[in-house]
Structures are given as C-alpha cells and as structure tokens.
Amino acid sequence: MSKQPDMEHPFNEQFEQMGLDARARFMQNHLCNVMHELQGSTLGIDNFGENPDGSLKEHLKRSYGDWLPPYSTRMRIVVTGAAGFVGSHLVDFLMKRGHTVIAIDNFSTGYHMNLLDWMDHRNFELHTHDVRNPLNIKGKVDQIFHLAGSASPDECISDPISILTTCFQGTINMLELARRCNARFLLASSCGIYGFPLWHHNPQSENFLGNVKTFGRRACHDEGKRAAESLCYAYAKQHNVEVRIARVFNTFGPRMRIDDGRVVSTFILQCLRGECFTIKGDGNSSRSLMYISDLIDGLIELMLSDYTGGPMNFGKQEEYNMIEVTEIVTRAVKKVQGDKFRPTPTSFLPARTDDPLMRHPDCTLAKEQLGWSTKVDIDEGMLETVEWFAAMEEEDWLYDTEEEEEGKSPPDI
Ligand SMILES: NC(=O)c1ccc[n+]([C@@H]2O[C@H](COP(=O)([O-])OP(=O)(O)OC[C@H]3O[C@@H](n4cnc5c(N)ncnc54)[C@H](O)[C@@H]3O)[C@@H](O)[C@H]2O)c1
Numbered sequence: 448m449s450k451q452p453d454m455e456h457p458f459n460e461q462f463e464q465m466g467l468d469a470r471a472r473f474m475q476n477h478l479c480n481v482m483h484e485l486q487g488s489t490l491g492i493d494n495f496g497e498n499p500d501g502s503l504k505e506h507l508k509r510s511y512g513d514w515l516p517p518y519s520t521r522m523r524i525v526v527t528g529a530a531g532f533v534g535s536h537l538v539d540f541l542m543k544r545g546h547t548v549i550a551i552d553n554f555s556t557g558y559h560m561n562l563l564d565w566m567d568h569r570n571f572e573l574h575t576h577d578v579r580n581p582l583n584i585k586g587k588v589d590q591i592f593h594l595a596g597s598a599s600p601d602e603c604i605s606d607p608i609s610i611l612t613t614c615f616q617g618t619i620n621m622l623e624l625a626r627r628c629n630a631r632f633l634l635a636s637s638c639g640i641y642g643f644p645l646w647h648h649n650p651q652s653e654n655f656l657g658n659v660k661t662f663g664r665r666a667c668h669d670e671g672k673r674a675a676e677s678l679c680y681a682y683a684k685q686h687n688v689e690v691r692i693a694r695v696f697n698t699f700g701p702r703m704r705i706d707d708g709r710v711v712s713t714f715i716l717q718c719l720r721g722e723c724f725t726i727k728g729d730g731n732s733s734r735s736l737m738y739i740s741d742l743i744d745g746l747i748e749l750m751l752s753d754y755t756g757g758p759m760n761f762g763k764q765e766e767y768n769m770i771e772v773t774e775i776v777t778r779a780v781k782k783v784q785g786d787k788f789r790p791t792p793t794s795f796l797p798a799r800t801d802d803p804l805m806r807h808p809d810c811t812l813a814k815e816q817l818g819w820s821t822k823v824d825i826d827e828g829m830l831e832t833v834e835w836f837a838a839m840e841e842e843d844w845l846y847d848t849e850e851e852e853e854g855k856s857p858p859d860i
Contacts, residue, residue, distance in 0.1 A: 523547045523587055525630070527578050527621060528594035530557025532702050533635065533695075536739050537592060537746060538562060542571060549584060553577040555609070556597050561702050578617035581624075588628035590750055593621045594635040598668070598695075599707030600799070607667035614671025615678070622682040622690075633691040633750045634679050636758060639669040640694060643803050652809035653694070653758055664800055676758060683755075691749045696762025696808045700739030700828065701835035711736065711829075714773055715836050718780040721789045728798030730770040733805045737763040738828030741821040748817040756816075762808030763821050775825055779833040 524541055528534040529550030534557065541548050547570045550562060554575060565571040576582055578595045596613045603610060618634065625632040641651045642659030659669045679690040699711040717724050745761040767775065773793060781788045813819040 521545050521547065522589035523549065525549045525551060525584065525588055525591040525621075525624070526594065527551040527592070527617075528557065528596060528635070529573070530554060530559065530561050531594065532561075532700070532704065533698065533739065533742065534592075534594045535561035535702055536700070536743050537594070538565065538571075540743050540747065542568065546570065548572070549574065549588070551576050551578065551582065551595065553595070556599065556602070556704060556707070558702075578620055579612055581620050584624065584628065588624070588630040591621055591625050591628075591630050591632045592635070592746065592750065593618060593632060595621075596635075596671070597707070598637060598639075599704065599709065600665070600802075601706070601708035603665050603668050610667040611671045614668075614675045618675040618678045622678060622686075622688060625688050625690075626682065626686045631689040631691070631750065632679065632682075633693060633746065634675055635746070636676050636692050636694045637668065637672045638694055638696040638760070638762065638806050638808065639665060640673050640676065640758075641803075641806075642669055644805060644807075646805075649805055650764075650807040650809040651760070653760055653812055665802075689755070691752075691754070692758040693746055693749055694758050694760045694808075695742060696737060696760065696806055697734045698737045698739055698742045698762075700832050703832070705836075710734065710769065710772055711776070711832070712836075714776045715780070715833055716840075718773075718776050718791045719784070719833070719837055719840055721791060724773045724791055724793040725796055726769045726773070726793060727796050727802065728769070729795060730793075731768050731804075732798070732802065733766040733768045733807065734772070735763040735766050735807050736772070736825060736828075737761070737821055738823035738825070738831075741823050744822075745813060745817070745819050748819050749813075752817055754816045759813050759816070760808040760810050761813060761819070762806075762810060763825070764808065764810060765825070766805065766807045767825070775829050776833070778826060779829040780837075782830060783833050783837050 524546050526534055526538055526541070526548055529538050529548070530552040534550075534552070538548050538550055542565050548565070550565075550571065550573045552573070552575065562571075562573060566573070578593075595617055597610055622632060624630070638651065640657055640659070641648070641655055642657045642665075644651050644655065644658060648655050648658070657669075657673070659673065660666055661670060676692055679688075679692055682688040683690045697709070697711075699709075703709065703712045705712050705716055714724055716722075741763070742761055749759055749761075770793075773791070777791065780791075810820065
C-alpha cells in the first residue's frame with residue numbers, strides 16, 4: 448500500500464520560533480518541496496526564494512517516501528539508450544512525473560551511475576539489452592522513446608558498423624515493439640541527416656533535404672539516422688504506428704561523456720585541467736549548443752502532441768564559433784575555480800575530414816506547432832555543466848566506458 452504522509456509536522460519546533468513572514472515563506476517552501484518530491488521539478492514552482500532549512504528535502508524524503516498522488520495520466524514508458532546523456536535526463540523527468548519507466552541499454556556508451564537515483568524505485572525497471580536484438584515487453588506500453596545509439600564523432604571512426612546496425616536494426620526492433628504494443632514511438636534523430644550544409648542552407652529547416660556523403664567519416668551516423676527516419680515513415684504508413692521524429696542538434700549538460708570527442712566536454716576538461724584548448728580547424732566552424740533541459744522539454748512536447756507532419760528540429764537558434772565556445776567555457780570555469788583559475792592557451796589542429804562547417808537549426812516548426820523554444824541561456828547552462836564536471840573530476844569519477852567495464856572508477860550499484 449502507498450505510504451501516506453505523516454500527519455505530525457516534522458518542523459514544529461523550528462516553525463514555532465519564526466516570525467509571521469518567515470512562517471509564510473517557510474510554508475510556501477515546504478509546499479514547493481512537497482510538490483517537487485511528488486511531481487518533479489518542472490511545474491514552475493522554483494521561484495519561491497531560499498529554502499530556510501538546507502536539510503528540508505531530506506526530511507521530506509523520509510516523511511513522504513515515494514508516496515504519489517493518484518494521477519489519471521500515469522503511463523508505462525520505454526526509454527532506449529536510457530543510461531546515456533540524454534536518456535538519463537529523460538528518465539529523471541518521467542520518473543519525477545510519476546510514470547513507470549522501462550529503461551533499456553546495452554551500456555556501450557552509457558553508465559549505470561546515470562540511473563543511480565532510480566535503481567530501487569518501484570516504478571523503474573532496467574534491462575541490459577542490445578536493441579539490435581528483438582525485444583518483447585509484457586503488458587501495456589504507452590510510449591517508446593528510442594534514443595539508443597551514439598552521437599559521438601569518435602565512435603564514427605572506431606565502430607561505424609555498430610552505429611549503422613543500431614540505427615537500422617535497432618529501430619526496426621523498437622518499431623516492431625511499438626506495433627505490437629500499440630505504443631506511440633519517438634525517434635531521436637539528428638542534425639547529422641543534413642550532412643554538410645552549404646552557406647545557402649543556413650539555417651537548416653526541415654525542408655532542406657541534406658547534403659550527405661555516403662562514403663565519409665560521419666556517414667554511419669548521418670545515413671543511419673536517415674534510414675531510421677525512413678523506417679518510422681514506413682511503419683506509420685504500413686502498420687499505422689504513431690511516430691514522432693525529433694532532429695536533435697548539439698546538446699550539452701551534466702552527464703555528457705568525456706571521451707566522445709564532442710567540443711563542449713573536450714573544452715571543459717581542458718580548461719578545468721589547465722591544459723591547452725585544441726581547436727580542430729581555424730576556429731571559424733560553428734555549432735548551435737542547446738542545454739539538455741530544453742531538449743527534454745522538446746522531446747516531451749513532441750511525444751504528447753498531435754503533430755504527425757514529419758520530422759521536427761530541436762536546437763539552439765544561436766550559433767557560436769569554436770573560439771566563442773572556448774570563451775563561454777572559460778567564463779564558467781573561472782566562476783567555478785575562483786582563485787585557482789589559470790588561463791588556458793589555444794592551439795589549432797588540422798580540421799577533421801567531413802566535419803560540417805556550420806550547424807544552425809531553424810526551429811520555426813517546433814515553435815509554431817508546440818510553442819517550443821529554448822529557454823536556458825548558454826552561460827547559465829555552461830555553469831551547471833562545468834560545476835558537474837568539476838565535482839566529478841574532484842571525485843575522480845570522470846571515466847571512460849572501458850574503465851567501467853573493468854569496474855575501476857564508478858561506484859558499484
Ligand atoms: N547529444 C547530442 O548532442 C545529440 C545530437 C544529435 C542526436 N543525438 C541522438 O540522441 C540520442 C542520445 O544521444 P546521447 O548524447 O545521449 O548519446 P549517449 O552515447 O550518451 O547515449 C546513447 C545510449 O545508447 C546506448 N546504446 C548505444 N547502442 C545501443 C544498442 N545497440 N542497444 C542498446 N543501447 C545502446 C548507449 O549505451 C548509451 O547509453 C542518440 O540517438 C543520438 O544519436 C544526440
């Protein structure tokens with residue numbers, strides 16, 4: 448049976464000693480924290496001022512356990528790639544909303560640590576499974592978020608076949624699951640489907656059909672995602688599967704992998720460690736950088752919407768060149784390190800072959816159809832990210848996947 452909240456107020460003594468204003472603020476905070484605990488932190492209830500007692504959250508956890516109000520819209524939701532960067536943030540969001548989450552991952556690039564908060568939760572199941580193999584899930588499934596697959600530029604070099612087969616066979620298997628369960632299906636596609644945009648393709652809207660090389664370093668990712676999108680279309684046409692396709696542009700935030708060759712994680716670590724920024728190319732290539740919470744909002748909105756008109760872009764509308772990115776990272780690291788900060792020099796290396804010169808989304812469709820746009824300022828997001836990297840670095844928890852396989856760095860669960 449669900450645990451009900453204790454009737455005895457846990458803060459009586461503290462409450463008695465407060466003035467009227469403080470009592471009002473205390474109650475407001477108390478209510479906010481209850482709401483946070485019960486329904487997640489996305490209800491716009493963050494702005495009620497400072498929490499008067501730092502341990503309030505802990506008290507609430509003990510008092511209320513995992514009691515939740517009876518939602519009529521609770522769903523059973525499958526998330527593939529759940530232990531990865533985007534997947535684990537999505538799991539957090541859904542779990543805090545009171546849904547049941549079935550997390551699927553083969554841990555090729557994901558970490559158990561990312562899902563640590565939910566391991567013992569009764570609404571959470573984790574299955575180690577490779578989506579390239581068929582998957583059966585008993586009982587109803589309402590939604591499938593299909594995120595499994597790497598977005599890492601380095602992996603495109605080390606294991607392109609696995610990236611392609613995950614995109615193709617993995618998507619077929621998950622669409623089959625959606626068909627059997629009558630579940631709505633969302634694919635995390637990629638801006639990679641646009642390939643190598645030229646100047647007159649900037650910004651890239653969904654109508655731009657792409658300029659993709661079948662025989663290049665990034666082809667496995669770009670062509671893989673293109674095939675995955677076509678599979679969604681085919682399953683919608685042939686089997687009436689309800690599909691949604693999110694074309695994701697560069698995203699950053701806590702839990703990014705350090706070893707995947709993406710610019711943000713690379714620059715943050717170089718700056719935190721006082722090493723040299725290594726810019727590939729002349730520094731003029733540009734990217735749009737979206738903070739993770741904005742992407743999660745977009746994925747949720749798209750999944751819940753009635754929009755069936757095809758793929759939709761999600762990304763930050765502003766573009767930053769590589770030099771600007773080092774400056775943004777430097778500002779955040781300076782704030783985090785304070786007096787310990789030492790300026791980081793920059794060196795330029797040869798550009799990587801087939802790297803697009805620009806990535807700039809046109810998100811008019813998402814704005815018109817979902818009312819979605821990014822909200823998080825780049826400096827704000829970067830600070831959160833650098834704080835996370837710095838904390839991990841201090842704990843010596845920044846590791847790569849091989850280390851996890853060998854059981855070296857991350858804590859056992
Ligand atoms: N993060 C970005 O900037 C970005 C940009 C474009 C597209 N995307 C897409 O979003 C999705 C999530 O990206 P991410 O940044 O979280 O990457 P990630 O590498 O952090 O996470 C991917 C997860 O998928 C799992 N996975 C990979 N192959 C699998 C397989 N065959 N079976 C089961 N699990 C498998 C990995 O172990 C990992 O946990 C990917 O599909 C990616 O292509 C992300």
